[in-house]
Amino acid sequence: MIISAVLSLLMLGALGIGIVARRRSPAVATALVLVSALGLVFVWTPDALTHIANRVGVGRGTDLVLYLWTAISFLVMAALAVQLRHLHAKLTEVVRRLALMQARQDHPLPFDSTDGRS
Amino acid sequence: MHGESESQIDSGTGVDAGIGAIGLDAISGAWVVMPAFNEGQPIRAVVEQVRLVFPRVVVVDDGSSDDTAAQARAAGADVVVHPVNLGQGAALQTGFDWALSRGAEWVITLDSDGQHDPADARALLARALRQGWDVGLGSRFLGQTEGMPTSRRWLLKAALQFQNVTTGLRLTDVHNGLRVLSRRALQRLRIRQNRMAHASEIVSLIADSGLKVGEGPVTIRYTAYSLAKGQSALGAVHILFDLLMARLSR
Numbered sequence: 473m474i475i476s477a478v479l480s481l482l483m484l485g486a487l488g489i490g491i492v493a494r495r496r497s498p499a500v501a502t503a504l505v506l507v508s509a510l511g512l513v514f515v516w517t518p519d520a521l522t523h524i525a526n527r528v529g530v531g532r533g534t535d536l537v538l539y540l541w542t543a544i545s546f547l548v549m550a551a552l553a554v555q556l557r558h559l560h561a562k563l564t565e566v567v568r569r570l571a572l573m574q575a576r577q578d579h580p581l582p583f584d585s586t587d588g589r590s
Numbered sequence: 591m592h593g594e595s596e597s598q599i600d601s602g603t604g605v606d607a608g609i610g611a612i613g614l615d616a617i618s619g620a621w622v623v624m625p626a627f628n629e630g631q632p633i634r635a636v637v638e639q640v641r642l643v644f645p646r647v648v649v650v651d652d653g654s655s656d657d658t659a660a661q662a663r664a665a666g667a668d669v670v671v672h673p674v675n676l677g678q679g680a681a682l683q684t685g686f687d688w689a690l691s692r693g694a695e696w697v698i699t700l701d702s703d704g705q706h707d708p709a710d711a712r713a714l715l716a717r718a719l720r721q722g723w724d725v726g727l728g729s730r731f732l733g734q735t736e737g738m739p740t741s742r743r744w745l746l747k748a749a750l751q752f753q754n755v756t757t758g759l760r761l762t763d764v765h766n767g768l769r770v771l772s773r774r775a776l777q778r779l780r781i782r783q784n785r786m787a788h789a790s791e792i793v794s795l796i797a798d799s800g801l802k803v804g805e806g807p808v809t810i811r812y813t814a815y816s817l818a819k820g821q822s823a824l825g826a827v828h829i830l831f832d833l834l835m836a837r838l839s840r
Contacts, residue, residue: 557835564784567672568684571650575670575688 476515483512499551503544616719619695622647622711623685624667625678626702630656632815636704637665643708644698648688650681658702668692679788683781690776697776701767703816710808715770717806724775724801727761727793728768733807742812745823753790757797761805765789768808775801786825787832 490504514521514533521533530536622644626633633649640647649662653675662669670688672681682699689697696715700706710728718726730738750764769792771779778799783791796803 553835560784561782564676564680567674567676568680568687571670571672571684572687572691575668579668581692 479515480512483508483515487512497551497555500548503548503551507544616696616715617644618646619693620644620646620698620715621689621692621694621696622698622700622708623682623689624649624662624700624702625652625681625685626650626654626658626662627652627675627678627681628654628656628658629702630654630658630661632704633658633702634661634665636702637662637667639704640700640708641666643712646689646692646694648685648692649702650685650688652676652678652681677784677788678786679781679791680784682788686771686776686779686781690773694776695773697771697773699767699769699771701816703819704813705810705816706768707809707811710806711768711770714768714806714808718770718772718804721804722802723804724772725796725803726770727763727803727805728766728808729761729763729805730766730808730810731762732805734809735812736809737812738810739812739817742817745826749826753793757794759793759797759803761793763805764793766808766810775799783832783836785828785832787829787836790829790833791836 486504486508490501490508493504494501514537518533521536525531525533525536528536530539622640624633624637624640624647626649629636637647637649645666647667649658649667649669651659651662651669651671653672659669659671668688670684672684685699686697696718698711698715700708700711706728710733714726714728717723735743746764750761753764754760765786767789775796778801779792779795781788781791781795
């Protein structure tokens with residue numbers, strides 16, 4: 473009972489976070505909402521989980537949870553990796569622009585030069 | 591689809607005609623781009639050496655924690671400073687942007703640790719102008735290698751095979767920091783790989799672009815200083831990973 477209550481609270485918390493964060497990172501939020509919703513259901517109906525597991529050829533409900541957890545974790549990490557790369561690209565553009573702006577101040581072009589020769 | 595390219599295999603020693611053969615126009619329209627990270631110790635001497643051949647030099651200080659920028663400025667280079675370290679690829683692209691904004695007709699890339707000889711760069715530029723190339727790539731295997739460790743040689747040969755197979759070009763060297771690129775080439779290329787995979791990216795962009803590319807011999811001086819900073823087998827794995835990730839997220 474206590475475990476079920478604690479897990480339910482955790483699942484509800486995760487569900488809440490997933491809903492709140494849905495705009496910021498849709499892929500991760502969706503995964504979170506799905507997983508926590510399912511988790512919430514199965515905490516209270518463990519036999520249903522085992523039944524489903526048997527249908528797909530897995531011995532125990534907990535084994536099924538483990539396999540699904542692994543698959544979902546991998547997908548979430550892949551999504552995060554892609555996001556990280558995009559962030560890196562944006563950071564690079566900002567740093568480059570800053571660097572070039574500063575350099576234009578440090579190395580102003582001579583006013584009387586028309587073709588860059590000095 | 592791979593662009594047309596020619597690999598000029600030449601058994602020369604890298605010594606070529608002097609400034610007269612290139613013409614002052616080409617020299618004044620040429621900018622040397624040197625990415626640098628914590629090279630405060632060698633960079634002043636290196637830049638001074640380079641400026642004897644090419645007066646227009648931009649050093650991109652990639653977030654160094656030492657006095658790289660000050661030393662480069664003292665040697666007479668333009669200095670562009672990245673406030674944080676992004677990687678050699680990013681530093682090169684920043685340098686390209688600077689050089690183009692200053693009207694460069696040709697950009698020469700050189701390492702900041704003294705591995706490259708600016709005379710080789712001049713010879714390569716002369717060759718590119720003569721042959722009508724858009725890009726000239728330095729090849730240590732056409733030239734000389736002083737003090738190259740055997741393990742490094744094997745790693746490079748393996749990487750070279752990988753590059754030739756994946757790009758369709760028949761080059762003789764890989765990840766050589768000495769290159770000459772025309773304004774036309776720079777307008778077609780944009781380096782997106784911030785870190786060491788940029789060297790592979792440049793070659794594959796060239797292969798896909800239809801630009802005319804050739805090679806020339808260059809000498810690489812391996813010193814204890816430069817070896818300590820060079821590519822390791824683990825670095826190679828990292829590069830492959832970066833290239834794969836780029837392909838997947840396209």
